[in-house]
Amino acid sequence: MKLILAIVNNDDSQCASSALTREGFFVTKLSTTGGFLLVGNTTLLVGTEDSQVKRAVEILRKYCVTRNQVKKPDAAYGAGMNNYSLPEEVAVGGATVFILNVEDMLKM
Ligand code: 2BA
Numbered sequence: 001m002k003l004i005l006a007i008v009n010n011d012d013s014q015c016a017s018s019a020l021t022r023e024g025f026f027v028t029k030l031s032t033t034g035g036f037l038l039v040g041n042t043t044l045l046v047g048t049e050d051s052q053v054k055r056a057v058e059i060l061r062k063y064c065v066t067r068n069q070v071k072k073p074d075a076a077y078g079a080g081m082n083n084y085s086l087p088e089e090v091a092v093g094g095a096t097v098f099i100l101n102v103e104d105m106l107k108m
Contacts, residue, residue, distance in 0.1 A: 064094035
């Protein structure tokens with residue numbers, strides 16, 4: 001068994017989780033925050049059999065699109081305008097996916 005941990009854009013999370021659920025996957029959504037942009041994203045947890053991982057990844061690939069997001073300038077109180085205080089665009093991937101081995105899963 002595997003645990004798929006997928007960090008996705010908030011805008012894609014609803015479609016992706018609905019599509020996964022429609023195909024019989026069990027999904028948990030966590031509200032998370034990226035450490036670089038410091039904006040909200042969504043982490044989907046999907047526990048599934050090894051044979052189903054490929055299909056789950058296909059669904060994530062279909063519904064999670066790459067986009068550019070603006071990185072807000074770091075707070076620089078009193079620093080005035082410099083290169084670090086200008087907004088910059090960052091390419092954010094459709095989904096960052098970790099696939100972990102699961103030793104055991106219990107439902108009680
Ligand atoms: P953030 O940490 O907010 O990162 C957003 C985007 O900023 C990243 O997109 C990447 O293009 C850029 N970025 C992140 N850290 C950077 C750094 N230290 N230097 C330069 N550019 C940087 P993605 O790579 O597609 O990541 C999207 C989100 O997925 C991340 O949001 C983070 O929440 C998560 N993530 C990505 N890689 C991860 C990892 N290795 N471990 C844990 N979380 C990860």
